Amino acid sequence: MRDPETSRFAAGRLSPARRKTDLDRLRSETFDVLVIGGGVTGAGAAVDAAARGLSVALVEARDLAAGTSSRSTKLIHGGLRYLEQAEFPLVHEALAERELLAGRLAPHLVRPVPILLPLPAKAWPVRAGLRAYYGAGVALYDAFAGLVGQGRVVPKHRHLSRAATRRLFPSLRPDATGGAIRFYDGQVDDARLVVTLARTAASLGAAVVTSTRVTDLRDDGEQITGARVRELESGEEIDVRARVVVAATGVWSDDLTKMLPRARPGLRVRASKGVHLMVSRSAISGEVGLLLRTPSSVLFALPWGGHWLIGTTDTDWELDRAHPAASAHDIGYLLNQLNQVLDRPLTEADIEGVYAGLRPLLAGEDEATSALSREHAVVAPMPGLLLVAGGKLTTYRVMAADVVDIAAQQLGVARRSSTARLPLLGADGYAAMWWDRAALAARFGVPVGVVEHLLERYGTLTPEVLAIAAADKELAAPLTGAPEYLAAEIVYAARTEAVVHLEDALTRRTRISIETPHRGEATARHAAQLLGAELGWSEAQVEREIAHYLTRVAAERESQRMPDDQTADAARLGAPDLRGPDQPVGEG
Structure with a gap:
């Protein structure tokens, strides 16, 4: 096994000592690229830029994934419902990224999850028509995934009878389904993905500093030359110099535009609140997830370890962006929608956890947030500054490559993105370590279940955690x-x-x-x-x-x-x- 002290594992350790070193770098270096925002897009941009050999700094006001990127539905998916909106390129792009993440880039973090799309319990001719309609959509979904060209990682869909559906999900009311279509998407711990991206960027030489809030942008009258940041643990103000600044600030994008020396066009981003519930796995009897249509959007009930993850809402939010709040109305809405198909209705007593997040949507003037596109955009409101926003968790790598392509062009660097071929920390050798997990458990004297839990969170970094426990x-x-x-x-x-x-x-x-x-x-x-x-x-x-x-x-x-x-x-x-x-x- 590789020696972690001589590998990029060690270079990717975001330790207290590394934080001090990276703060010194913020004070003294002029970076090729300064990334503002420690969510999935910002961390992905830092990986992409560092992989091209650029000097990179990433600053985040709070913690890695503190906002949107830790509060998603935790799916790596193509967006099955976007097919109805005829957003075929978006779906194909997202499915290609799903296959890359599950197969090459982060197989320790992204794994297939089976999901049922129940068919209404209507008369046979209507039910047959709906099965054909939904089946055609799911078949197209699978076809797009199969065009990636690297071999299928996520299994294909399958049609199920009413009896087979209830065997997989006994908690479905008998009168709530006339059968189902089982399809697969990818499931991920979104926050762990972001932390892994940040560590991967650090392993490639990027300076990564959290609790560092941008208070202003630096400029020389003609272009942006960096940013002024406040290190929130000490209150120190630091001027960070950079040739290009990339703002991946999501629902805070408008705030960056307001820091410009003169009013400039930027991205108009609206925040949509999504609320999720966690309930005990024992509260619902089922082996697979559910995807339900609601009057305004879709609702998922997904297995999540010893829990069920239920969500989401999709409503406009104009209040505090750092700490979006779930209300009793949000919780009641989710319970009511899911209870329409369950044989034992859930109550608030079944709820173990609740979280709310904000999606940054590229805004039109009058659309409801559920109708806004999940596409992304990159704009340059002033020389030296690039803003990237929109998109979704699944397509973070494409967003990062797009914005860094423009940054590299401005810097006169010809190297193209290589992140489609760059496994994240913990991915390289994961399959072999998983198959050898019993031997790893025996080596450290722990149950195999403990090793499995760690492998699905840390991948081939697992021995580092086990070594701490052994000591x-x-x-x-x-x-x-x-x-x-x-x-x-x-x-x-x-x-x-x-x-x-x-x-x-x-x-x-x-x-x-x-x-x-x-x-x-x-x-x-x-x-x-x-x-x-x-x-x-x-x-x-x-x-x-x-x-x-x-x-x-x-x-x-x-x-x-x-x-x-x-x-x-x-x-x-x-x-x-x-x-x-x-x-x-x-x-x-």
Whole structure:
């Protein structure tokens, strides 16, 4: 096995020491490309630019994937419903990216998930017509995926009878389906994908610094020459010099445009709120996911480990963008839509977690957010500045390549994007390690199930986590209140994954905040003590981190009892942000 100290594994460690080094680089270097925004598009752009040999810095106001990119439906998909809107190129592009991610770039993070598209229980002629209509759409979906040319990774669809449908999903009411079509898409832990992208960029030489908010853009009167940033942990102001600035700031795109020295055209982005629920796997009996049509959009119920992930809503949002809030109305809507097809209706008592995110949609003047295109755009409102927005999680790599193509052209660099052939950290050798997982478990003296859990989160980086657990048996034990996670994973996050605050570890490096009924409250002290030992926190700081996290959870619970967006937003804002009171310009 490769020596991690001599591989790019080591170069990709976003440790506390690496953070200090990267901050020094922000102070002293002139970068070819400065990326603003630590979401999937920004992290993808950093990988693309660094892979072309450009010097790259990435700054993020809060944490990696703190906004949109940790709050999705967690699907890598082509967008089956976009076929009805005749957006064939968009669907084909997304399916090609799905096959790349699941097959080559990130097979440890993206894996096929079976989903049922139930057919209404109507009279036979109507049902047959609907089966033919939906079947043609799914067949076209599969055909587009098959055009990629690298071999199919995600299985093809299959038609199912009513009896076969209920065998796969016993919780479907008998009168709610006349059969179904089973198809496959890709499932991903979106936050882990972003962290892996950021570490991959770091392994290629990029400086990656979170808790670093852009306060202004630098210019020489003719073009943008960098940005002024505030390091939020110390308050230090730093002028970062760059030949090209790439803003991948999602729903904050308009904020960047307002920083320009003169009014310039930019991207008009609207925020659409999507709310998701987590319920226990035992609350619904089913082996596959569901895709349901709703009056305004679609609804998924997807298996997610020991849980079901249910979502999403699609409504306009004009309130606080850093902490979008789910209201009681949102939660009631999701439960009502799903309960129409379940034999045992879900109640609020079944809910373990709730999260809300904002999609950055390229805006028209009057469209409902559910009708806006998921296509992306790149604009140059001023020389030296590129804005990229729109798109979706699945097509992050295409968005990144498009914006870096223009940046490279401005820099006079001829090298083209190579990211379609660049496995992310943890991907190279993953299949062999998975097949050898029993031997890996025996080597470290842990159950095979533990190794499987780690492999699906870290890929071939798994031995690094196991080595931490082997060095201290207390770290080989599960976290308090979160038996699915090892204590070693929190330590690993502190040492290698750019964790700055307790919230980073419980909401994004792990998903404890949405996967446990206590929302991480029972785990906070254990995790904070582990982080404190790694990050040099004082006892007072440990207590401060715990208090902040508990306040945040309480504010989120309160917001979810509020009847509408306005009252939910007000309740959520009752918890202050540890990274400062100013509105961040963050990720997309």
